[in-house]
Amino acid sequence: MDNIANRQAIPKKRNQTGFIRFIIKHKFYHLLVLPGVIYFLLFHYVPIYGVIIAFKDYNGFGGIQGIWNSPWVGFQNFSNFFNSTYFWRLLSNTFIISFYQLVFGFPAPIILALLLNEIRNNRFKRIVQTITYMPHFLSWVVIAGLMTLLLSNEGVVNHLLSYFNVDRIDFLASTTYFRSILVGSSIWQSIGWGTILYLAAIVNVPQDLYEAATMEGATRWQKAIHITLPSISFVITILFILQMGKIIDQNFEQILNLYNPAVYEVADVFDTFVYRRGIVQGDFAYSAAVGLFKSVVSFILVILANKAVKKMGQEGIW
Amino acid sequence: MYFRATKGEKVFDVFNTLFMLLISASMLYPILFVVSHSLMTDTERALHPFTIIPTELNFSGYEFILAKGSLLLSSFQITFFRLSVGTLLSLIVECMFAYAISKRVYPLAVPLTMMIAFTMWFQGGLIPSFLVMKSLGFLDSIWVFVIPKLMNVWYILLLRNFFAQIPAEIEESAKIDGSNEMGILWRIILPLSTPVLATIALFHVVYHWNEWFMGIIYISDQTLQPAMVILRQILSQANAANMYAEDMGGSFVPPTSMIQMATIVVVSFPIIAAYPFFQKYFTKGLMVGAVKG
Numbered sequence: 305m306d307n308i309a310n311r312q313a314i315p316k317k318r319n320q321t322g323f324i325r326f327i328i329k330h331k332f333y334h335l336l337v338l339p340g341v342i343y344f345l346l347f348h349y350v351p352i353y354g355v356i357i358a359f360k361d362y363n364g365f366g367g368i369q370g371i372w373n374s375p376w377v378g379f380q381n382f383s384n385f386f387n388s389t390y391f392w393r394l395l396s397n398t399f400i401i402s403f404y405q406l407v408f409g410f411p412a413p414i415i416l417a418l419l420l421n422e423i424r425n426n427r428f429k430r431i432v433q434t435i436t437y438m439p440h441f442l443s444w445v446v447i448a449g450l451m452t453l454l455l456s457n458e459g460v461v462n463h464l465l466s467y468f469n470v471d472r473i474d475f476l477a478s479t480t481y482f483r484s485i486l487v488g489s490s491i492w493q494s495i496g497w498g499t500i501l502y503l504a505a506i507v508n509v510p511q512d513l514y515e516a517a518t519m520e521g522a523t524r525w526q527k528a529i530h531i532t533l534p535s536i537s538f539v540i541t542i543l544f545i546l547q548m549g550k551i552i553d554q555n556f557e558q559i560l561n562l563y564n565p566a567v568y569e570v571a572d573v574f575d576t577f578v579y580r581r582g583i584v585q586g587d588f589a590y591s592a593a594v595g596l597f598k599s600v601v602s603f604i605l606v607i608l609a610n611k612a613v614k615k616m617g618q619e620g621i622w
Numbered sequence: 623m624y625f626r627a628t629k630g631e632k633v634f635d636v637f638n639t640l641f642m643l644l645i646s647a648s649m650l651y652p653i654l655f656v657v658s659h660s661l662m663t664d665t666e667r668a669l670h671p672f673t674i675i676p677t678e679l680n681f682s683g684y685e686f687i688l689a690k691g692s693l694l695l696s697s698f699q700i701t702f703f704r705l706s707v708g709t710l711l712s713l714i715v716e717c718m719f720a721y722a723i724s725k726r727v728y729p730l731a732v733p734l735t736m737m738i739a740f741t742m743w744f745q746g747g748l749i750p751s752f753l754v755m756k757s758l759g760f761l762d763s764i765w766v767f768v769i770p771k772l773m774n775v776w777y778i779l780l781l782r783n784f785f786a787q788i789p790a791e792i793e794e795s796a797k798i799d800g801s802n803e804m805g806i807l808w809r810i811i812l813p814l815s816t817p818v819l820a821t822i823a824l825f826h827v828v829y830h831w832n833e834w835f836m837g838i839i840y841i842s843d844q845t846l847q848p849a850m851v852i853l854r855q856i857l858s859q860a861n862a863a864n865m866y867a868e869d870m871g872g873s874f875v876p877p878t879s880m881i882q883m884a885t886i887v888v889v890s891f892p893i894i895a896a897y898p899f900f901q902k903y904f905t906k907g908l909m910v911g912a913v914k915g
Contacts, residue, residue: 340719351746443832595747
């Protein structure tokens, strides 16, 4: 990479001495970036190169070099996947869970931020903020443990239900409730932390706007809807696009810790499937093809989100 | 700011306050529940299934999981290793890289920025990464916790932006006083950047504390697993004491639920206890990063 970049940086006609002079002139900076260049090549660009495994018949031997030597099979791995029963299951699960996440998870911190903004007692407001940030610092391993305590057969919720003579429900093994549990727990984890940027944007809204509106006799509800919300819409759009890029990935750790074979039907997504099929079962080429398909879908989603946002008259991220 | 609250607004205030109390309670309840029930035996728990105030203080779960030489204790050594070595190494290489690409005079600054930014949008994915790690000999190596996630693009860009807005005059005057480039970076730039360095260090610390996936895919040697992975295994065991069994022959074994809950508390307590004190830094880091967008 260093080499290629160098060639671009200096005019082609320069001879060897020009190149050496270039190296020497900036040797301090070259030394500073060297570990980083090696790191990004080795841990980010070599895996990107390794994506070609998806188009090969790779037997799992010889590590990354073995990829080079194995025969090309074109789109064989992809067509195997598209024709398998898993394709529609993974695609619909991924999209349904991401959709729920977007519809319920994305607005949640915006609403909480607007409501927090209406709290006049600053001390109370700060305490609520600190408490709601807390789950952000818990790993999904811990949250899954807490969820089990609350929702399993012997859990708190079932104890509560038994007082109302409702039969025990094994929520975490129920295809009816599992997705709601996913979305609910992810809102629980991220709602407080998600308010930080919105609250920061709200603080920057010019105060005279509110004063003018108060003079005109606007109610607090009107001020929140007609002043605060439009003033933070740029933060909302940027976070929305960034969210779209991650939306397909973001439930992976959560699902991997919460799901079980009883709910694969509604909970298995691309990433969890790649993990089981690729890492656990060692079917590398096939699962790499599934992974690549997912990356492409996620990339398209970002582009679409950016387009949609621009159509609505907002500034996109590029 | 506001003169008279209408009746509707007063009602709203009451409900809003109630809502905030409710949401705070929903955050605190599971934590308090697990803390109190980790101190109660199964019979006590059955009598008080919802309580968040322990009806007895039975520490046998904690004594068991923190017994000398226990699996959990030794796994904390791995956690502390990756946390200290990983955070320090990450900070060093991220600062070096960010400082170089913050310099306009460095011709590679823009190409290198693009090179790292590209990896935010496109990655090889799990399987190719796994094969690379395997080829590089990271399987069952403790360095898999440190090296493969050494540098974070977001933090590098955050640092670059911070370095770039330090006035050039400061560096120039130091140069006139005879400092060399390394001296400027070490004695002038980095001390000026302590708030942002602290923020990024904290992000790395939280990452290392909570991360468990690397251990699951790359490590099969039980003695190299960090505490979070051990917790994950304990939670999935029907008989959690088995995890600790080896040298426990004959001694008292607490019930599984007690072991599991005590482990949850021990593994998550440090971060829960610490984050309110560092909250300022976390939020600041998030903000600086977001301004860039």
